[in-house]
Amino acid sequence: MQIDIENLGKSVQVGEERLDILADVSFSVNKGETVAIVGSSGSGKSTLLGLIAGLDLPSSGQVRLDGVALSDLDEDGRAALRGRNMGFVFQSFQLLPGLTALENVMLPLELAGRKDAAEVAGEHLKRVGLSARARHRPTQLSGGEQQRVALARAFAVSPRILLADEPTGNLDAHTGAQVIELMFEMNRAQDASLIIVTHDAALASRCGRQLRLDGGRLVSPVVSSVISPVVAQ
């Protein structure tokens, strides 16, 4: 899926003052491309991710997915678009504590009305190596296992875009590396576009391209995906 970000800006009113969280951000992500968004805390990374996902609306500019401007859709339209095209991985895993691993993976499939939710979820759990833990609750799983369940959940709906917010932020280096390996492998298999917000230099370096945000502005040059590995290095 082609993602086009055009002059994106987000500002909030704090008392009398206007605070720009994001300003004039433009870049594109091609189908199958992997992009890391890096920057210090408070640089606007998560806000950018939220805007790309349509979870929030920009103050200015546009996000287009395959040419469709998100701000032209209403809230429900954006939700439907997410349901069809996007997968999410979060820093805090966001598994529902009351559900088993399998049920957590089934949830987005069921919401999409898939009759084969249980089988598909089971297959994806198998792919992340957690078949044996399908009946376990999140509290009975380690952090790495929880994030693998979250990966299975994200990929179960065959997304065309995967959005990951600090996917290794809550994991140790070793476990983080395993999760990253798995994420890239699954992404390759599904040929999805991948956008990762991260502090983790190792993770960022594995992406085709890195975009650095500072004070809400892009500081790295915008380059095409073909030459991006060169620039990144």
Place this chain on the structure above:
Amino acid sequence: MIALALRLLAREWRAGEMRVVLLAVALAVASLTAVRYFADRVEQALGTEANTLLAADLALVSDHPIDAAFVREAQASGLRVSQTTTFLSMTLAGERNLLTGIKAVAAGYPLRGDLRIAPELFAADAPTRAVPAPGEAWVDSRLASGLGVKLGDQVDVGAISLRIAAILTFEGERGGNFMALAPRLMLNAEDLPRTGLVQVGSRVVYRLLVAGREAGDQAKVTAFHAWAKPRLGRGEQLEDVRDARPELRQVLDRAQRYLGLAALLTVLLAAAATQMALRRYVQRHFDQFALLRCFGATQRRLFSLYLLQLGALGLLAGVLGSALGWLAQAGMVHLLGDAIRIGLPPPSLLPPLLGVAAGVLLVLAFSLPALLRLARVPALRVLRRDLGAPPAGAMLAQGAGLAVVAGLLFWQAGELRLGLIVGGGVLGLMLAAALAIQLLLLPLPWLAQRMPASVRLGLLNLRRRRWETTLQAMALSLGLLALLLLTLVRGDLFDSWRNQAALGAPNRFVINIQPEQVDAVRQSLAGQGIADVILYPTARARLIRIGERLVSPDDYVDGSDDARAKRLVEREFNLSSLADLPPNNEVVAGRWSGQEGFSVEVGLAKTLRINLGDELVFDAGGLPLSGRVTSLRKVEWDSFQVNFFVIAPPGAFNALPQSFITSFHLPPGRGAVLARLVADFPNLTVIDVEQVMVELRGMLDRVSAAVELIFLFSLAVGVLVLLAALYARRDERAREIGLWRTLGASRRRVMLALATEFTALGLIAGGLAAAAASGVAWLLAERVFELPHAASPVVWLAGFGGGWLLVLGAGLLASRGILQAPPMQSLRRE
């Protein structure tokens, strides 16, 4: 979508998420239905019980022979029927004659209750299922002593002569209205035509008595009532026990209102429990909602999904609660059925339906505002934890819940005034409580600084979560209010009942004492150990003029009270002439000087449209008696004391034929006193109301037992709500305690902090509840139960003490598991 909603519900249930909500709602519904079930059955049973005093479940009264169509319809409906004919006529025995109330009855009479007869005057009596055989008569003691006849003697009634076969000592139908009635002679209906007394133009009262075959046949009776009502012709009316027996009507009405009050308070408790539980549920679902939005679920879809889930939950809770309620009332009936000695009819279908509806409504109404809020949770919350739901417009958001509670209140109360008082009281309490709690929390930090560390921790904890504390204290004070209110009103009710049919209350009336016999009768009674009787002068007179208006029965044809008014102006009634009003009489308008003017009973004044200042003219046996109304009095007709409609000043009867009347309590087994009195003064008539009082007392006992049961049940529910309110914060508390423990607080210190918190909470809630209960109990006593209410400082003691003990006890109980658990476990809770 329904399937998905149910699947999600099932998962949440398994995860334990829903259990608390389900339990709270089911419990609430259980209490609601148990009280309703039980009240329903007790109500039906009390109705049946009271119907013995009407001799039927329903009576059709007519001044002309009753149309056979009514009889046919009643029989076709499967009801039992019996007919009676009553009229006034002379009874003769030798030289003596007496105006007598003649009553002709057929086999099967009475349909409810029993007659009681004795083999001779003042002898022990026993119940009977028989009626007088053809050719025989049963007479009451007044007729027997008035005519000077005994068993086996013959009396003449119209054209026939009847043999006296028994002394009739109790006839439920006559009840307390003995004063106005002539002595009784009962004969068999077969003999009636031969008397030749019933002819065109005779003033005869025909009654068709109707009753179900089994105790549960109330629906058939109600159906017959509905069928017959539009078909009533001129001079025909339907009476149930409430119309026929005003003194019992008050007992029944009050008992029913109390049961209503209990049911009503359970609605409020149910609402509080549901609100607490659902609030917690929704708070725990913010993340889930945001996540599902991320997965592409639209707001509307999620809203429907949750609504379906919660609706199913409400249905489940409703069904479960109704079943529980049924079990609870069955248990109560089983355990106490003997004690309350009422043959309880089977429960009706209404309570479970009400229960299921209440379950669904309660859950939906209380979750709706929360759901609306949930639906507005930004999906961005998955990335930014700091984003919550926008705050709900508090009044608007709670509107749905309050509307449902108000609806349930009025439905349960079945009476606008009761509903308004309780509803208003509770709403007022909630608003006042919110304000008061906020104010009470203000000085806590100041206080905390001066306290030891553990106490400081507890106090600051309350202060830190101001709104949470406020809500919790509101729920707690509501529970306590319910408990206090039920206790207070129950006390007032029992006091009044105890006074009404006290064991030492007068059970014999002596009438027809001539002015010259007054001292001799008083001495005779004193000589036999019955001292200090008061003899009231009385004259019989008919009201002929009110102001300039001549009184005629035709003036009273339209109003609701007019049947009674018509009867009152058609006959003579008893006046007295006194300086001091009898005890229990209370002047409600004007002033009684004891020297001039009339004092009129307020009910009579209302019925006959008599106002303060009106000139009344009576005809007392052809002699006029007139005076201006200077006061209106409230009289307790059910007090078994001598009472009068109209009281004139002393000396008013000087020119009139007058006699005296008295009442006294005759202990059991002292029948000889009466025999002696009647022997010394043969013109006196003694009226025995002992049996009527025994009946009334028995009924009051049963009603009290029923009220006591409902009270205990509501009490238990109130305590459960307190527990639920404290449990609602359990997870949060667990994390808190885990953190305290992690940071090095000893178990003892944590205990102390918790105890401080619960003590403060209990005292706040208890004080508020006591304040509200005092006000609402007074209002209820004054406006609904019409009882005297003595404000008591005990309420405050009970409020503070009870609140403290209950909240502390329940709170520590609710936190027990958490205190034992290792801190790690508490911290890992989600």
